[in-house]
Amino acid sequence: MSSTSKLERWAILDCNSFYCSCERLFRPHLRDKPIVVLSNNDGCIISLSKEAKAVGLKMGEPIFEVRTLIRRHRVQVFSSHYLLYGNLSRRVMGLLDQLNPDVIQYSIDEAFINFSHLPLGAEAPWALELRERVTRETGIPVSLGVGHSKTLAKIANKEAKKLGLKSLSLTEPQVCEAVLKRTPLEEVWGIGPGLSVRLKALGMQSAWDFSQFENTTLIRKHLGIVGERMQAELRGRSCIELGEIETRKMISSTRSFGKKVYSCRELQEAVATYVGFAAEKLRKQGSVTRGVSVMLRSNPFDDGPYHRREDQRILPFYTDDTLLLTRTVTEMVAQLFKEGIGYKKAGVFLFDLADKGAYQLDLFHQTSEDSKLMGVLDKINERWGRGTIKTAACGTLQDWRMLCEKKSSKTQTSWSDLVEVGAD
DNA sequence: TCTGGGGTCCTAGGACCC
DNA sequence: TCTGGGGTCCTAGGACCC
Numbered sequence: 214m215s216s217t218s219k220l221e222r223w224a225i226l227d228c229n230s231f232y233c234s235c236e237r238l239f240r241p242h243l244r245d246k247p248i249v250v251l252s253n254n255d256g257c258i259i260s261l262s263k264e265a266k267a268v269g270l271k272m273g274e275p276i277f278e279v280r281t282l283i284r285r286h287r288v289q290v291f292s293s294h295y296l297l298y299g300n301l302s303r304r305v306m307g308l309l310d311q312l313n314p315d316v317i318q319y320s321i322d323e324a325f326i327n328f329s330h331l332p333l334g335a336e337a338p339w340a341l342e343l344r345e346r347v348t349r350e351t352g353i354p355v356s357l358g359v360g361h362s363k364t365l366a367k368i369a370n371k372e373a374k375k376l377g378l379k380s381l382s383l384t385e386p387q388v389c390e391a392v393l394k395r396t397p398l399e400e401v402w403g404i405g406p407g408l409s410v411r412l413k414a415l416g417m418q419s420a421w422d423f424s425q426f427e428n429t430t431l432i433r434k435h436l437g438i439v440g441e442r443m444q445a446e447l448r449g450r451s452c453i454e455l456g457e458i459e460t461r462k463m464i465s466s467t468r469s470f471g472k473k474v475y476s477c478r479e480l481q482e483a484v485a486t487y488v489g490f491a492a493e494k495l496r497k498q499g500s501v502t503r504g505v506s507v508m509l510r511s512n513p514f515d516d517g518p519y520h521r522r523e524d525q526r527i528l529p530f531y532t533d534d535t536l537l538l539t540r541t542v543t544e545m546v547a548q549l550f551k552e553g554i555g556y557k558k559a560g561v562f563l564f565d566l567a568d569k570g571a572y573q574l575d576l577f578h579q580t581s582e583d584s585k586l587m588g589v590l591d592k593i594n595e596r597w598g599r600g601t602i603k604t605a606a607c608g609t610l611q612d613w614r615m616l617c618e619k620k621s622s623k624t625q626t627s628w629s630d631l632v633e634v635g636a637d
Numbered sequence: 638t639c640t641g642g643g644g645t646c647c648t649a650g651g652a653c654c655c
Numbered sequence: 656t657c658t659g660g661g662g663t664c665c666t667a668g669g670a671c672c673c
Contacts (some may be wrong), residue, residue: 252641259641259673275640293641320673405671437647458644465643472638489651514640616639636672645672652665 219449222359222384224326224340224345225366228305229354229374231322233258235301236291238352248289251276254469254615255292292511292617304351312343314504317455323362325455342382356380360389363453364446367402368392368420393421393447403443409437409624424448460498466490467508467560470613477550479541482558482608487561488542489603492535495563496591501531504565507545512557520556522549531567534583535590538563539606 228234232250237243247264251257256267258274268286270279278288283290284547302321309316315327340357357380358370365383372392373381383389383451397411401420415425415431425445426432433439445452466487484507495502506525513519526544527543532538542561593602600607 254639254641256640273641277639280639323673403671407670439647461644463644467642469641512640560640615641643673645670648660648668650666652663654664655660655661 219329219359220449220461221327222331222336222361222452223363223366224328224343224357224359225319225363225370226309226324226326226355226357227370228302228322229356230260230262231353232291232293232298232530233262233265234353235298235576236294237262238301244291247286248291249283250291250293251617252293253617254471255617256469257294278323301351301353305347305353305355308350309343310349312346317457319455325366336382336384340382349351357383359384361449362446362451363455364402364443365389366450368396368400371400372396389449390421393424394419396420398423401443401447404440408436408440420447437445460500460566461494462566463562463564464491464494464500464502465560465562466494467558468615469558470556471616472613473512473555473557474613475553475555477547479608479613480550480556481546482611483559483608483613484542484546484561484609485539485604485606485608486600487559488538489535489607490599491561492533492538492587493591493594493599495566496533496587497561499569500566500567501533502538502566503528504563504564505541505545506562506564507542507549508558508560508562509546509549509556510558511554515555520551520554522551524549525562525564526566533569533570534587535604536583536586539604543606590605 227447231509233248236248236250245264246262247268248262249265249270250260252259256275258270258272258276258279261270261272267289268288269282270288276283281380282288298321305322306316306318306324307324309324313326313328314330315326317327319325326343328336328339336359340359344355347353356370356373357374358366358368359380359382360366360369361384365478369381369383369392374381381392383392395421397409398404398412398420399406401423404412404423406539412423412435415426415428415435426444429441429444432444436443442452468483468487468508470483474483486507491582504525504527508521508523510521511519513521526541526545528541546559568627595598
């Protein structure tokens with residue numbers, strides 16, 4: 214809140230081209246080489262090394278559109294491997310926690326660090342040491358941005374990368390002003406395409422213009438309370454609070470298919486598989502759910518009509534039982550299904566979650582035997598890999614599965630072995 | 638041929654209540 | 656001609672994030 218008159222100081226530490234850096238970690242020969250990591254189903258580029266950027270590749274591009282570029286520059290291409298990335302992320306975050314009293318993990322490869330408690334002159338050496346220790350002890354290159362708010366730290370970090378620096382601080386007002394003046398609106402954390410259009414219509418161009426814009430009523434009207442907060446943050450007054458994300462409010466599992474799916478049975482298999490994933494996450498965070506929603510859709514990039522249907526149900530009680538949830542979603546798919554549509558994606562959402570402890574007594578539909586069964590299932594899947602045990606409803610052929618899941622099944626085991634060796 | 642997946646927060650408007 | 660006012664809860668949808 215604004216009650217604090219003293220300026221806060223924040224750093225954001227993020228891992229450079231995180232997924233690429235993970236792939237490189239055990240393949241040193243790829244250092245300085247252009248590499249990219251693809252999204253699920255080998256669709257788009259979701260991580261690229263700076264060498265890959267240099268040859269003209271971009272974040273989010275569909276891979277099939279840039280095949281020639283990839284070939285010409287011998288860019289190494291990887292399917293994504295989240296088990297590995299999750300492991301390395303935990304190492305980085307663990308180290309940050311160990312070194313700092315106030316760390317908030319923000320995403321798989323970023324964390325905010327509040328270092329307001331340090332004496333004023335200590336900032337630069339602290340930042341240097343932090344960066345070096347993380348890089349040395351995890352093997353992942355990182356960069357830092359520092360400022361009087363999280364938003365300013367984000368901008369500093371982005372600017373550091375542009376300048377080829379490993380860290381940059383905006384705590385000096387003159388430096389801050391100069392950087393904000395050359396930062397376009399849409400590069401501010403929280404300003405996307407929609408909001409930047411609205412702000413430009415009000416005559417603003419840079420982050421600095423926004424921070425200095427006097428008419429707060431207009432900001433309030435066009436951007437609501439979110440806009441007011443962003444403006445305050447740009448002025449160096451920290452007001453965006455982030456809590457630790459220990460319990461999610463919604464859990465989803467959605468996937469594109471490796472090919473078009475026309476049969477109801479296959480859709481049911483896929484959705485049964487996804488609800489299994491979602492329920493596993495649900496139990497892991499100690500929650501139960503009452504809201505279940507199922508989504509089926511065709512390919513929006515196809516010519517012809519786009520088909521998307523979604524249905525939701527509120528169960529009469531809270532549960533975390535995969536078998537029960539599977540029966541529910543299987544029924545829902547049967548109701549949503551339409552003959553003759555080439556389905557390309559399906560998904561399951563669990564919402565209206567509650568803490569399991571608080572609802573223990575209400576779980577009369579679920580016997581303790583069911584709970585035990587789920588516990589055993591989770592243990593086995595944790596030990597031997599996801600999907601070792603699953604419900605029969607998930608099917609055995611699974612022709613609809615994603616392309617990369619098929620392809621990387623072999624390397625996956627050997628990769629996780631590598632991670633085991635490196636872990637404590 | 639081929640175009641990701643998983644989240645959060647805020648707001649406006651309707652339903653309902655006194 | 657008259658048709659209160661204000662609070663709360665819920666939901667759908669929009670915007671954004673990595």
